[in-house]
Every structure is written in structure tokens, then in C-alpha cells.
Amino acid sequence: MPTLQSYGWNEHFMRHSEQINSQSLEVARVLSIQGFKHLLITETGNVDAELAGALLNSREPEAYPKVGDWVLMKRYDEEGIIIDILPRINALSRKAPGTQSTRQVLAANIDAAFIVQGLDRDFNPMRLQRYLQQTVQCNIRPVVILNKADLVPDPETYRQAVLELGYDCPVILTSALNESQQEAWTRQYLQPRHTYILLGSSGVGKSTLLNSLLGYRLQEEGTTSTSNRKGKHTTTARHLILLPNGSMIIDVPGMREFGVTGESGNEGVHHPLINELASQCRFGDCTHQHEPGCAVTTAVQDGTLPELVYRSYLKLLREQYHFKASEADKRRNEKQFSKVARQIFKHRKDTKY
Incomplete structure (x- = not known):
């Protein structure tokens, strides 16, 4: 086992478990979640648990x-109760x-995150940049997999487009x-x-890849809708799976939306090419849009920075700013609500007789 x-x-x-586990609770990792049920792996095997x-x-x-979290749980009969969560290394x-x-x-x-695109109809550099940006800002190493390379005449041009x-x-x-x-x-x-x-996205071949890695069919392989040429979902929930070589992979349902949020206190979209050019800008707070002496816009004009990368950068920057602004409004509203709730509670307590 x-x-x-x-x-x-x-x-x-182990270190965090020793610091917070004062009740001799059992350690487990979350393998999958279905509604309120969490399937955990413990030292003695699998167990179902609730929060x-x-x-x-x-x-x-x-x-x-x-899925992927390490938790502390207490057993009750054949099931468990999740009491606490150990601090994460990262989260996507x-x-x-x-x-x-x-x-x-x-x-x-x-x-690491394997970001899969299919070369038959799914290849989209701007969508790929979105995945790459969010993954990097979540402190996770990305690896791009361009699947279905056998279906295009010159797959190397796609690889070069990703490198750019x-x-x-x-x-x-x-x-x-292709097994080899x-x-x-x-x-x-x-x-x-x-x-x-x-x-x-759905239809890029993730289930086929996973079945190949496992050596048997865990997921049914998806088809593509004839009406909109988009993939159909074959994975319906996230699962952590132990592969034959001892590595683990988390399979995620295909996603049509992958909005950026900005993580780890990042205030902007930190793109490697733009970061390198930004140090040459005239102003330290340059927005890389309209300022004189901007090395980024100059690089776009002379062709050393691909316009596709720049346009995608600006779009992601606007999305991230909007998300952070809305999130800040939400926190302010919640703080105001909590303050009002405390005042009401105090008033009821003071006037109780």
C-alpha cells in the first residue's frame, strides 16, 4: 500500500503538522471532492470525510x-471529520x-502545471498567455503541451509561437x-x-493523455461538437491520481473561462519580456501605454516585442485591475456589514431586560 x-x-x-496538531489528529491528503464528501488518503487507506x-x-x-490539500482529521466509525488544513505551498x-x-x-x-492545447483547432496564443500568466503568479511552474502534433503539417511553427x-x-x-x-x-x-x-479547454486531449499515462482507460475520451467545433466535457470533477511511475496528476474539467486574479500580492501583470524592458523606461511608474520614453511601446513599434504579447498583456492587466478593485469593494462591504452586525448585537444586549 x-x-x-x-x-x-x-x-x-510535517513541520506545520507538529506545530498545530495538538489533538493527535490523523493526517490525510484530499484526493477528490464530490459535494460535501471529501475522499482522503491516509496512512491506512482511503476514507470519506466531511468538514x-x-x-x-x-x-x-x-x-x-x-484537491491536493493536506488536512487533519478525526475518525468517527468508518468516516472522518476534517478539523483543520495544513498551510499550502501554493494554490492554483x-x-x-x-x-x-x-x-x-x-x-x-x-x-508543475501541464497546460494543454490541441493543434487541430484549439491553438490560441492569447488564451495560452492567460494560463501561463495566472500559473506563474500562483508560484507554479508551467509546462506547455502541444497535443495532436500529428494533425498539422509543420508543428514546429506552433512551438516557436509559444516560445515568442x-x-x-x-x-x-x-x-x-504516440506511445514513444x-x-x-x-x-x-x-x-x-x-x-x-x-x-x-475541453477537446484538447487531456483525457487521452491521462489514459496514456495510466496505461488504462480512466476517462472516456471526448468528442468535438459538430455545431460549434468545441470540445465536450469528459471530466466532471477534479481528482488526484497516483500514476504508475509514482508521480501524481490532478485532472481538471475543461475550462472555457480562465480569468486572472493576481496572486501573492502582485499589483500588476509581471510578464518576463515586459519586465526586462521596463527597467529601461524613462519613468519608474510607467504604465507602458502612452508615456514618452517607454521602452515597451518602443519595442512594439520596432518589432522586437510581438504585438500579440503586448495586446494580451494590456488585456490581462485590465482584467486583473478590475478583479482587484471589485474584490476590495467586497471586503469593504463585508467589513461594514460586520460593524453593523456588532452594533445591533451590542444594542440588543444593552437593552435586554
Whole structure:
């Protein structure tokens, strides 16, 4: 039976567990979540668990346990109650779909993100830059997988287009149906006891990739809608899966929206190419849009900075600013509501007889 070390238990989590585990609670990792049920892996095997009421009432939804989290639990009969969550190394988040500015945490404690695009019809550099930007700002190393390379005449041109985006990350050309290609890149990038996540739109071949990595069919392979040429969802929930080579992968349903939020206190979109040019701008607070002496806009004009990268940068910057502004408004409203609630409680307490 795999041990907790097989699932990524390390000194970081051990240290925090010793600091906060005063009740001799059991350590576990979240493998999947279905409604209120959390499937956990413990030292003795799998167990279903639910959140303790105190945990539910004291945390924001984004701080609830997610797939990949390490938690402390107490057993009751055949099930468990999750009492606390160990501090995360990182967490991959996005703006939740819809108009409200809320953060949705997809998974936690990830070593690298495999961002998959299909070369048959899904390849979109601006969407890819969105994934790359958010992943990097969540302190997760990105790896780009360009799948279905066998379906285009010159796949290398697609790889070069990704490299021109300026992110220092590996770019893999492969076909999920080519066994030798699969073995080549997985041998290099999938390390035992490390946790990875598969990201991408529906129909890019994530399920086919996962089935190939497992050596058997876990997910049904998706088809593409004939009406809109978009992929159909085959994965319906996030799951952490232990692969035969000892690495772990989190499979995520295909996402049509991947809004940026800005993480780790970042005030702007920190793109590698633009960061490098920004040091040459005349003004330290240059917005790289209309100021004289801007090295970024000059680079766009002379062609050394791809216009596609620049336009995508501005779009992501506006989105991130809007998200942070809306999030700040929400916090102010919540703070005001709490203040009013305290005043009402005090008034009721003072006038009680």
C-alpha cells in the first residue's frame, strides 16, 4: 500500500503538522471532492470525510480544503471529520466564471502545471498567455503541451509561437496516441512524489493523455461538437491520481473561462519580456501605454516585442485591475456589514431586560 510519502508528504507539511496538531489528529491528503464528501488518503487507506462545522463557519470558501490539500482529521466509525488544513505551498486559482469578482481555488500544493492545447483547432496564443500568466503568479511552474502534433503539417511553427510569448518554460510537441512520444516527455517531466495538474479547454486531449499515462482507460475520451467545433466535457470533477511511475496528476474539467486574479500580492501583470524592458523606461511608474520614453511601446513599434504579447498583456492587466478593485469593494462591504452586525448585537444586549 502506498505511504503518505508516496503522495507527497514532506518536511514542510510535517513541520506545520507538529506545530498545530495538538489533538493527535490523523493526517490525510484530499484526493477528490464530490459535494460535501471529501475522499482522503491516509496512512491506512482511503476514507470519506466531511468538514467540521467550525471549519465551515470560520473560513471563506476559497480556504476550504481543495484537491491536493493536506488536512487533519478525526475518525468517527468508518468516516472522518476534517478539523483543520495544513498551510499550502501554493494554490492554483482563477476568477470564478460569471460576472462577480470571486476567486475559485482549483487545487493546492502543485509542483508543475501541464497546460494543454490541441493543434487541430484549439491553438490560441492569447488564451495560452492567460494560463501561463495566472500559473506563474500562483508560484507554479508551467509546462506547455502541444497535443495532436500529428494533425498539422509543420508543428514546429506552433512551438516557436509559444516560445515568442516570452515565458521561460518547456514546450512539448506530442501526440497522445504516440506511445514513444509519451514515454519520452513523461520520463523527463514526471517525477515520483511530485504533484502535477492538467489544464486546458475541453477537446484538447487531456483525457487521452491521462489514459496514456495510466496505461488504462480512466476517462472516456471526448468528442468535438459538430455545431460549434468545441470540445465536450469528459471530466466532471477534479481528482488526484497516483500514476504508475509514482508521480501524481490532478485532472481538471475543461475550462472555457480562465480569468486572472493576481496572486501573492502582485499589483500588476509581471510578464518576463515586459519586465526586462521596463527597467529601461524613462519613468519608474510607467504604465507602458502612452508615456514618452517607454521602452515597451518602443519595442512594439520596432518589432522586437510581438504585438500579440503586448495586446494580451494590456488585456490581462485590465482584467486583473478590475478583479482587484471589485474584490476590495467586497471586503469593504463585508467589513461594514460586520460593524453593523456588532452594533445591533451590542444594542440588543444593552437593552435586554
